[in-house]
Amino acid sequence: MNTAPSLSVVVCAYTLDRWEDIRAAIASVRAQDRPANEILLVIDHCEELYERASTSMPGVRVIPNRERKGLSGARNTGVAAARCDVVAFLDDDAAADPDWTDRMLERYDDPNVVGVGGLVRPWWGTGRPVWFPQEFDWVVGCSYRGLPEQPAPVRNFIGANMSFRRAEVVSAGGFRTDLGRVGTRPLGCEETELCLRIAARRPDAGLLYEPAAAVRHHVPESRTTWAYFRSRCYAEGLSKALVARHSGSRAALASERTYLRSTIPQAFVRSLRPGRPGALRTLAALTAGVCATVAGYVVGRIHSLSSVSAPHPPHPPQPPLELPGTDGAPEPFWGSPYALRGWGHHGRRG
Template structure:
């Protein structure tokens, strides 16, 4: 989840640099099953009004995909994940190989709006901005289920009702659409491999932990949410059901417990407390009103909260249960020449 901390500071009050930073876009992929989505994601980057200086496809331990992408997808750098298997390792590989001053991340099943890169980069004229993230719209493969509450669109990796509708300073971004100053990522040591998604395992929150770590002890620093920087994110039919909804909420609770161990419960749960106090109750009121989602949507809201809290409690009781430290700093490696 992400949440508003305060409105974005007016640019007039900052010493704007006027400098357009160079941009590397990193797309991570791990399976041939998303080939069609991956091609669409890359094409959306190549059709930008202001194209990135480079696009890197990081293939996460799937040699067949690396070979095919290198032979078919022209104009991008295809590299392999040299770190621990999983999304965090793949992202860290991309950061280490990137040449841009800013590194943006786009999911392999997302399509960027034509002005995505320029909207992201506009925020970096303010030197206080460490990162810029944007809106993630769901693109339902089989149509949105009538019971699925928009307050829980984070379950499918998308922006949800209750998030800011105007530019705002936030705690963290949604991973499908985010960017950071590369130097800041390098200095912070990158994403925690013990928190990132591996294959279909629905754990995560590595973006949340990274964002908290980046801004810790730096009250002047800003992570800026820019809803005009939009992408659409495909939601497959297999995620539009009650079983996935419950499992993903439970996994979110487990992940938040892990983040709380690393950052402390205050930073890890600040947005979630506001979400439970404000966003969910408003959703319940909306569901029971005429024209609302009715009993099924109300049940989904209750189930989502219960499953998430159960996952969090389970995670706290289990303790660390895995690596509790950064595996190592992001390496500044340069690839010798694409896919093997």
């Protein structure tokens, strides 16, 4: 008889501006039909937020980010502090459905499943712009049209709603800190790179997308503009170029090839149907989104190739963290001993 794995839920936060969102995220985890064994709130280098959360969230382990500033370092800190078999990540501006943990954990009954990601529904603060194509909901960190509608293996997860067996993340070395969001800058693709690394280490391992394990993700008005749309697409291309540098373009772009060959052409066809509201603007968004992403990737690859050929001074490795093992003894956790080399903008599609 299989024993259900224990669960740590990690929420990473960096600013008091999202205080109400953070409270909603934590409340949604507390209200789960199957309670998590522990909730960790990792504060990313914001002393004021740390003090406020520490005094107003009883029962939540509030800890400071002990790595480089940014989402990747905060997640690594959460993994290092977690005490359970499975570590789930929920964004600080997302709220989980009541059966989120239940739907997620039941998939770990299969020992070959090392990670489970779920559906991320957009929660538009001011309503979805009429021109915003659902195929580009990844721009706002949400599930997009083209993903499976039933449980299915996937290459990578969307960061707002994902989980892994903790031992697999530790063995893989954690999230790279030269990828990932830092503050409000649209950095990203750290989830993709970690998933690729886990899959490379464990070809028999399964990364499963379970749309029934759902969350809603707040999309503020600031992310509904043309300027944000274009900049995020361009940043996504830059990020994918860096992932391709680390993991190889074949693996890094496998899903993107299908997306461009199938999902985007179908989106154009739908936009051309008579009577569709905002059809011309949607067509313009589809075209601009693809072009900006490809341009970012090309620029990123050129930059990446030039960086490889140019000499760089050596960087000392990051010291290991002590991570409590399942038998009570400490085990090494190397985090992400990688240095940022001249990159300022990376995107995230998850």
